[in-house]
Amino acid sequence: MERIEIETGQSTELIDITGKVKEIVKTKNKSGNLDSGICVVFTRHTTSGIIINENETGLKSDILAFLNELIPKGKGYLHDKIDNNARSHLRAVVLGSSVTIPIEKGGLTLGTWQSIFFVECDGPRRREVYVTVIKE
Numbered sequence: 001m002e003r004i005e006i007e008t009g010q011s012t013e014l015i016d017i018t019g020k021v022k023e024i025v026k027t028k029n030k031s032g033n034l035d036s037g038i039c040v041v042f043t044r045h046t047t048s049g050i051i052i053n054e055n056e057t058g059l060k061s062d063i064l065a066f067l068n069e070l071i072p073k074g075k076g077y078l079h080d081k082i083d084n085n086a087r088s089h090l091r092a093v094v095l096g097s098s099v100t101i102p103i104e105k106g107g108l109t110l111g112t113w114q115s116i117f118f119v120e121c122d123g124p125r126r127r128e129v130y131v132t133v134i135k136e
Contacts, residue, residue: 002027002131008123012067012091014051014060017041018115021101021131022108028133029106037135039108042098044130047088047122049095055115067091067121088122095119103133 002024004017025039041050053059071094077086099116102109110116118129 002133004118004129004131006118006120006127006129008120008125008127010120011123012064013120013123014063015118015120016055016115017118017129018055018110021116024131025103025106025108025133032106034103034106034133034135036105037103037133039101039103040098040130040132040134041101041116042130042132043118043127044097045092045125045127047085047092048097048127049092049119049121050097050099050129051095051117051119052099052101052110052114053117054113055117056113067094070094085122091119091121095121103136 004020006015008015021039021041028034043050053063071087071090073087079086079089118127120127
C-alpha cells in the first residue's frame with residue numbers, strides 16, 4: 001500500500017490525483033510481472049470522497065454546484081450541534097470513499113476522459129489517500 005499526501009486549499013474542491021496513482025502502479029510494475037489486477041484508491045477521511053470523472057473545468061464546477069444544491073449549508077443538520085460540518089459528512093456519503101480500477105497490461109484501464117479525483121468537503125486540510133495494487 002502506498003500513500004498520497006494532499007494539502008487542500010478550499011472548503012470544497014476536486015483534486016486530480018490520476019498521475020500520482022498511475023505512477024504508483026508503474027512503480028509496482030517495475031519487474032514487468034503486473035499484467036492484470038486491481039488498483040484500489042481509498043480516503044480514510046469521513047469528510048472527503050474519491051470519484052472518477054472527466055477533468056474538464058466546466059464539469060468540475062458543475063459537480064461542486066451539484067454538491068452545494070444537493071446538500072446545502074444551514075439546513076439544521078443534527079451533527080452541526082457537535083462539529084458544524086454535517087454537510088461535509090453527508091457529501092462524503094454521496095461521493096463514496098473509494099474506487100477500484102482494473103489493471104490490464106500493467107496499467108490502469110481508465111477510459112479516455114476518466115480521471116481520479118480526491119474530493120475535499122471540509123477543507124482546507126492535510127489529507128491522505130491510500131493506493132493498493134493487487135496482482136491477479
